[in-house]
Amino acid sequence: MTHDWLARTANVRFMANDVTGNYNLNRAHWGSAASPACGGGSRRGACLANVRHAPIPSFPRARGKGCSHSIRTTLLSLALLLLVACASQGGVLQRAGTVDVYDMQLQTDLAWSRIKDPLQHEEIWTIDGTALNSLSIFSGIANGQHVFMLGRERSSRPDGPWFRSGMRADEIRDIVVAAMVRQGMISVRAIDLRPQRFAGGTAGGVDGLRFEFTATSDAGLIYKGSVAAAQRDGKLDLLLWKAPAEYYYDRDVPAVMKMLDSVRFR
Numbered sequence: 001m002t003h004d005w006l007a008r009t010a011n012v013r014f015m016a017n018d019v020t021g022n023y024n025l026n027r028a029h030w031g032s033a034a035s036p037a038c039g040g041g042s043r044r045g046a047c048l049a050n051v052r053h054a055p056i057p058s059f060p061r062a063r064g065k066g067c068s069h070s071i072r073t074t075l076l077s078l079a080l081l082l083l084v085a086c087a088s089q090g091g092v093l094q095r096a097g098t099v100d101v102y103d104m105q106l107q108t109d110l111a112w113s114r115i116k117d118p119l120q121h122e123e124i125w126t127i128d129g130t131a132l133n134s135l136s137i138f139s140g141i142a143n144g145q146h147v148f149m150l151g152r153e154r155s156s157r158p159d160g161p162w163f164r165s166g167m168r169a170d171e172i173r174d175i176v177v178a179a180m181v182r183q184g185m186i187s188v189r190a191i192d193l194r195p196q197r198f199a200g201g202t203a204g205g206v207d208g209l210r211f212e213f214t215a216t217s218d219a220g221l222i223y224k225g226s227v228a229a230a231q232r233d234g235k236l237d238l239l240l241w242k243a244p245a246e247y248y249y250d251r252d253v254p255a256v257m258k259m260l261d262s263v264r265f266r
Contacts, residue, residue: 091115102139107262109255122149133243141236147175165234169209172229185215200265206230224249228260
């Protein structure tokens with residue numbers, strides 16, 4: 001599978017939706033068009049190398065026309081995402097270890113590309129490109145603010161995914177799911193909502209929540225992910241990780257779950 005083949009195969013509408021709709025950090029949550037990308041020089045060469053050497057998931061042999069079509073669709077979707085990953089790769093290298101993020105501290109066993117939003121407390125971390133895996137970190141979501149920091153509550157849209165201080169755990173889960181649906185995900189299903197006691201804080205710990213989810217993109221690719229969140233002083237801190245269910249989720253889920261459990265507040 002070569003880069004040229006991917007370029008010839010890519011569907012223009014899908015690429016436009018994924019790059020302009022998912023790659024802009026603040027306006028569509030997954031990345032920043034102003035962030036460094038594979039535009040030229042050594043960075044472009046490194047990015048293309050990532051595409052050429054990215055592991056290709058294996059699929060069981062299927063029988064029947066319907067199964068074959070499903071597998072071809074999944075393979076094509078993953079191939080297109082590999083191409084988009086090249087366009088979205090960028091940021092500063094974050095090595096494994098203890099990491100400070102605003103007034104939080106994380107312990108990661110993985111190395112990430114770390115993209116910061118200069119205008120607000122929001123970061124996107126990725127390993128293979130934001131279309132293939134992303135950890136979105138939001139710090140200090142204020143009362144009446146979009147849960148993904150995409151604006152403030154308006155009287156014309158009172159039913160939007162706005163955070164309100166004092167929300168219950170199930171209400172926070174529901175606005176996160178609603179925000180994902182508004183960004184184009186379909187069949188979003190949250191599972192295993194549970195309380196989580198995070199380390200740190202002035203009271204020797206911070207009460208929060210965890211849950212997992214599954215969702216499908218408009219291109220038909222199934223994603224799985226995990227969320228960690230906590231309210232402090234009337235504001236919400238949120239971490240959301242997602243990756244395609246085929247290969248990428250299973251590859252990284254043990255390390256990411258460990259990292260989300262390790263969140264410590266100062």
